[in-house]
Amino acid sequence: MRIITLLLLLYSTTLAAQIFSPTNYPQGYFRNPVNIPMRLAGNFGELRPNHYHMGFDIKTNARENLPVYAAADGYIGRIKIEPAGFGRAIYVFHPNGFTTVYAHLNAFDPTLEKWVKDQQYQLQSWKVLLELPADLFPVKKGDFLAYSGNTGGSQAPHLHFEVRRTEGDVNVNPFLFGFPVGDNVPPQLQRLAVYDRTLSVYEQSPKLFPVRAISGSTYITTPSIITVSSPMVSFAIGAYDTQTGSANHNGIYESTLFIDEKPVVAFRMDNISYNDTRDLNAHIDYKTKFQGGPFLQHMSELPGYVNAIYKHNSGNGAIDVSDGDVHAVSIVVKDASGNTSTLNYKIQYSGTEPERAEPAGKKFYPLMMDGFESDECEFYIGERCLYDSVHIRYNKSVNTNGQVVSSIHTIGAPYIPLRDSMLVRIRPTRELTDAEKSRTVMQWFAGSKREVQKVQWQSNWASARYRDFGNYQLVLDTEPPVIVPIGLVDGSNLSKAVRIAFTVEDNLTRFKNVRAELDGKWLRFTNDKGRTFLYYFDEKCMSGHHVLKIHAEDEAGNVTEETYNFTR
Structure with missing residues (x-):
């Protein structure tokens, strides 16, 4: 029995090789980007909500601030800083046609850190995507790049590491490059x-x-x-x-x-x-x-x-x-x-098929554009939206919430995935003034999840695009966001403090723009994971009296401004 099983396995593996072409990637070109053994919390192609995992998650002994090194010669060609996703990331372009990516980082190399900070102040934005020339920050294999961290969408300290083909920016499985990850365990x-x-x-x-x-x-x-x-x-x-x-x-x-x-x-x-x-x-x-x-x-x-x-x-x-x-x-x-x-x-x-009733709703097909229209709601599903044919049900119900200015329109079911956004158009249940239209958003909800978008008006129809089926309604939002300072009041003495912190809250859980100015000049607050806005005192705020002005805007365009005088 064992011999038969082994023969079948060998035969199957040989046939599988006929389907895929052999891979040929440089072995030993890239080094381990950390100075500890490569142990993986996640690998390439691992299944995640709405996406494949696109690289290695390298364990950092459950702590932050391990040195991260360049995997090969090249140059730093891109820097990305964002509240979710990669958090703080470095892209190194290599002469062999590949790019390595290092994400969820804390502080960069000091020289790079200063340059990035200068760019943020020039752009007046903490969130940046910076493209760098090849001669600005060249690196050699093993050069220090940054410290590992837990920034962005990370849930625990680790280094997210990717290898991409530079041309086309397509991710390649890092296992194919011979990284030192021991594996003698079958799936x-x-x-x-x-x-x-x-x-x-x-x-x-x-x-x-x-x-x-x-x-x-x-x-x-x-x-x-x-x-x-x-x-x-x-x-x-x-x-x-x-x-x-x-x-x-x-x-x-x-x-x-x-x-x-x-x-x-x-x-x-x-x-x-x-x-x-x-x-x-x-x-x-x-x-x-x-x-x-x-x-x-x-x-x-x-x-x-x-x-x-x-x-x-x-x-x-x-x-x-x-x-x-x-x-x-x-x-x-x-x-x-x-x-x-x-x-x-x-x-x-078995030769016997059960009887089935036709599902309710209109049937939509992949690779075909189609739509649905009624007196108060229309939706249009594009060619690249659906993966399989399916009946999409529509239902209208009444909402008694005074902020809601339309019926609730239920389109499809949230367990049907959409690849591309579909267009949803809703007509309000009463005539809105131009001022009310300017403060109207479309809200999607399914279970406990909510999302709002600013709408586009055409005649008396409001439209927005979504990549999820569920419930949709128009909400008249006239309530501005709320700025919540942490340990800061007007007239504070911050001479012993190391930072300023605040959060922003909104009735629809979605704020759009937040800007802080110190003495009339933009001040860089970080907003890692989209939670707390933080500024650590540096040369931008010396001893003396200062005025901090914070401006927050929500998706509907409602604005809040708060001013705090403080001494440092």
Whole structure:
């Protein structure tokens, strides 16, 4: 039995190689960007909300301020600072055609830190994206760049590290460059999901089957022969990978589907652009995950998934089993180090399809533009919005909130993902003055989540674009944001303080612009993670009397200004 299993594994791996071209990336060119062993909290292609993880998350011993070094010769070509996302990041361009990215950083190298600060003051913006000439900050392999941190969208101290092709700015799996990450552990399989592909993937719940290992890397299902009532089926797997000595559940690198020992379709996490990272929502069973279930990775390509990570050998992964025969299925899962696991089972059509009622709503299709129109609401779904055909239901209900100047319009369900934004147009339930229109926003909500956008008016219709289905309404917002100082009042003596801090609150939880001026000049406040605005005293605020003016504006255009006199 063991010999047969090994032969099947070897055969499957050989066939998988026929689907993908061999990779050839420079080995040993890049060094470990930290001076501790490379241990990963996250890897390339790992599944995250609305995006693939696009690099390595390198552990920094659960602390900040470890030195970060240039992975190879090159020059600092870009600096990014933002409240979410990367936080503080450095991009190093290398002469071999690749770029390395170092994110969630704290302080940069002092010379670079001063230059960046000067640029922020010139631009009068803490949030910046700076492009640098090649001769300004050249670096050698191993040069100090910055200290690691926990800035931006980071949830714990670590270094986010990426490798990109400079031309096209496409991310490449860092594992392919031979970084010193030990890995002799094969991927782990958890479950199999089976779908009726005569239906939309969003109009069903898959049948889930447990899997169990019969050897270290060979799995089977329970039952071993799966009977289905649909003549067309597809599959998805729950799986994860780890590295040697790590308990983190990271992403798998590659998976190939075989039917009757013939390769059908496969996916590989090797090259993904940030332009396509949201397409993770087509790779996973989005509905199951949204409803609190596990991540399930499709072994088929949905019809609206353009520039997919899948490669076809025979079909897109939707399997015709209408002949009623028993078909052997294998799913071979690999990590980037070549460790392999295989799931084996059989599938058979019962010959009896259940009766089904047509779902409510209008049916929309991927790669087609279509819309819906009523007296008070219109929405238009573009060609690149949907991944699979689906019925979109619409409903109107009354809102008694005095701030709301429209009906509540429910469009679709939030468990149906949108790749691109759809256009939503709403007509208010009463005539609005021009002044009221100027303070009207569109609010989307689903469950506890909320988002507001400033609208565009055309006649008496307000429009905005959203990338989520749910509930929409027009809100007349005349309430300005509130500036909340922390330890600061008018007339404060701050001679012993090290910083000034404040927060901004808004009734619709969305403020747009915040500006601070000290003695009539722009003052740099940081706003990491979009929470507290912080200024640490420096040469911009010497001893003496000062006037701090803070200006805050919300999405509707309401403005608040506060002035604080203080002495330092």
